[in-house]
Amino acid sequence: MVRPLTEKNICLRCKGARLLCGKKTCPILLKKSVMKSLVPFELDKTRRDVEIFGASPPGFFVGHFNYPNVYLGPLVPFQEFETGLDISDYHILDAPELWFGKKMVDIIRYRSSLVRSNFKTNVFLGRKSRKNTPSLKIQKLLETSQELSMAARPVDTETKLERMNLRMMMDNHALPMGPSGITERIEITENTKVHPQVDYCVSDT
Numbered sequence: 001m002v003r004p005l006t007e008k009n010i011c012l013r014c015k016g017a018r019l020l021c022g023k024k025t026c027p028i029l030l031k032k033s034v035m036k037s038l039v040p041f042e043l044d045k046t047r048r049d050v051e052i053f054g055a056s057p058p059g060f061f062v063g064h065f066n067y068p069n070v071y072l073g074p075l076v077p078f079q080e081f082e083t084g085l086d087i088s089d090y091h092i093l094d095a096p097e098l099w100f101g102k103k104m105v106d107i108i109r110y111r112s113s114l115v116r117s118n119f120k121t122n123v124f125l126g127r128k129s130r131k132n133t134p135s136l137k138i139q140k141l142l143e144t145s146q147e148l149s150m151a152a153r154p155v156d157t158e159t160k161l162e163r164m165n166l167r168m169m170m171d172n173h174a175l176p177m178g179p180s181g182i183t184e185r186i187e188i189t190e191n192t193k194v195h196p197q198v199d200y201c202v203s204d205t
């Protein structure tokens with residue numbers, strides 16, 4: 001991502017009061033205030049053996065660090081982060097096209113309630129010439145993730161994380177990102193509806 005040039009130490013001089021960046025509100029202070037009301041426990045901590053029950057938007061995260069061995073996984077809403085949210089359709093949590101007219105606070109809440117469930121795999125896994133095959137655990141996680149990513153609507157899932165980092169990431173030029181965790185298991189608890197054209201393209205390969 002190419003970010004526009006900004007003056008060095010502008011945040012230190014501004015301290016959220018003078019709005020030297022040109023924004024109507026300070027993103028840093030807004031993030032802190034939202035997180036304080038949204039999360040009932042300390043941030044920047046690590047939880048272990050976390051089980052999450054929720055409907056995937058469906059949204060999917062694919063990293064780029066350490067390419068071609070990257071982290072990826074579906075986005076799953078964490079119920080403990082949904083305090084104060086009025087959500088009738090979980091699709092809005094990962095659908096920027098539906099955010100027009102929404103307040104910045106609402107968008108931060110949408111994104112911060114999503115947990116990035118991660119597992120590592122090689123992007124060239126589908127090549128027949130590849131000698132190393134992934135473990136059965138990774139294969140099952142990948143198959144379940146592919147099914148979720150093809151879904152036409154939010155799908156109820158049960159996800160178990162070996163550990164979850166409660167760190168929130170917020171960038172001035174990118175979507176806010178909620179906690180992340182190392183995935184141990186993902187299970188789909190309802191039938192997945194796939195658009196006929198998507199199903200045709202996948203079945204034809």
